[in-house]
Amino acid sequence: MQPTYMPISQVFGAQTRHTVPLFQRPYVWNREEQWEPLWEDVAGLLERLESRQGDSSIASHFLGTIVLEQAPNPTGSLPRREVIDGQQRLTTLQLLLKAAEHALADAEAAGDGEQAQMASFSRQQLAMLTANTAYDPQEKYKVWPTNEDRGPFRAVLDADADGGVAGQATRMADAYRFFREAAASYLLPGGDSTRAGLRSQRLAAALKDYLRLIVLDLDPSDEPQAIFETLNAHGTPLQPADLIKNWLLWEGARQRLDVAALYEDHWRPFDRDHEFWRRRVGTGHATRARVDAFLQAWLVKETAEPVSPKHLYDRFLRRMRQLRDEASDGVVDVPAVMRAIASDAIHFVRIAEDRGTDRFAPFLQRLGVLDVVVFDPVLLALMGRGGPIGDDVEAAEALESYLVRRMVCGYQTRGYGALVVRLLKGVRLVPAGAPVAPVIAAELAATVGGADSWPDDEEFGAQWRQRKFHNGLRRDRVAMILQALKERYQRADAKAEPILTFDLPRLQIEHVMPPVYNDLSHQPGSRLDRCDRDWAKVLARLSNGAFSSRSVRSTREQIARRCQTGDAPGVARHRLSAVCHPSGGGVVPRLGVVCPHHDRVGQHRPGPRRRTSRAEPRGRPPDVARRGRPPRERRCGGRHDQGR
16 A cells, blocks of 8 residues: 555646446535535635745645555556545545636636736636546546436536536535635625635635645555445445445455446445435434445344344344355355345335335334334335235234234333344245235234233223323324224225325324214213204214314314303313224224313213303304304313313
């Protein structure tokens, strides 16, 4: 390894291409963490240049280390170096140089005479660092990024000073805009061009002469793979997915496989859908990129062993050694591994985004509300088997029952990791094409009596009738249960309205009423008076809805006003309870408000009565007033409005 400390004018001044291998990650630097600190370093150099006395030397700024490997090039082509480490840094420097070049063009246009000439010379000096003199269109670029970044990179480097990157919505275009605005603010502060020439010289000198790198040129005996894994101290830390991609493509190249085809066929979606796969998921110390969460789930599924996120890459290497030992030729089947990853990635996208219209889709949605990502390996195993029709749905229903019942009963989730391993081992024993749902159900049923037991009907029913869910469960989980019950009875009723799906976290639970008003009668067998019958019609409008709406709110207000006169029937306390459905088909939730004039069982407590006028309410048509319907838009302000 031959280290050299040099300014970027030497790095980019020679007629050389710096190509980024396929195994490198896409461009990930951003404004807050890298662009702004880099410009602050440049601003520091500019201040030192402005305060320099005569020809005294000033300190340069060290940008970090890049690792290059000499690559073979055909006769007549430009020399080429592969970037083993530092491609984020080199790419950003090219964007910075191009942005500064265009800002200098603006200073040249704004200046007069000598000032414009000085800005022109400075612009030409930087232009030489962003383009080679070559016949091949690709060879003109000093840096040639990995596949997914080539289009955005070329769009920036090929832009002219007048148009810039207008209309481009890429990370590289954003970097260009930031650096160009910063350079323009320095060159033409407040639009003042009187010192544009001198400032242009200082900016060009700061960039090309005082930004320095340590360049490590590898010898033929050096191992690029090991260096790539260890040299990353000055940039964005490598994620396990970057290391895994690196290993697979390096191993493919070592086996003389078509690495470009492997990347295009199996790995490119991870780089193309950057916003999805690099999005941070999880909370607290467990937050990480989604692609790493997927690879952990995939590795757990493949090994049927727990995998720690902190040791994901080490466990991947151990798995590859196992495959090498099991292979008859002692070689890892890289295409097979990459195919398996790509296939499960498709299933993982559905898990993460709840795609689909079959029965499996609401199961995935509910699993997302439950936040039990530890079961993702089991889902990948189920979705990738291709067993009998409906087998995955039966397995999902068993798993859903297990998880929801434990949530309702308030059981802990600490032992789920060990359960997932047992489920995966059980699934492995099922022959291909055979149903796996009975195995899942049997494994879950075998947990009875332990810390991870599956609550039976008696235990679940007791918790369902006694527990106060609104203070014990998250709102979206309560909404999930109510929505599931609503869908269950809608499916059973051929005349019911079509089932609609909702974004549960954005909905607010107001009231849930039984479909039969008699469930709220004062006492079993008691007769409803005329007022109660009138309000039965009002409450009937709530029987088909479980979520917040204007009709729910206005009806609640009507109940409140009638309660002030003692004319309204009692409804249940604002809690979720279970009562037998009249049809005997299970339980339905009852959620309402406390009537201050009625007790828990609906007995009327006498209150002050007043004579109500039958006059026409303001803003209502006469026929409504004659029917005795109370106005909708007035608010009581009492306890009825506090449970929202």
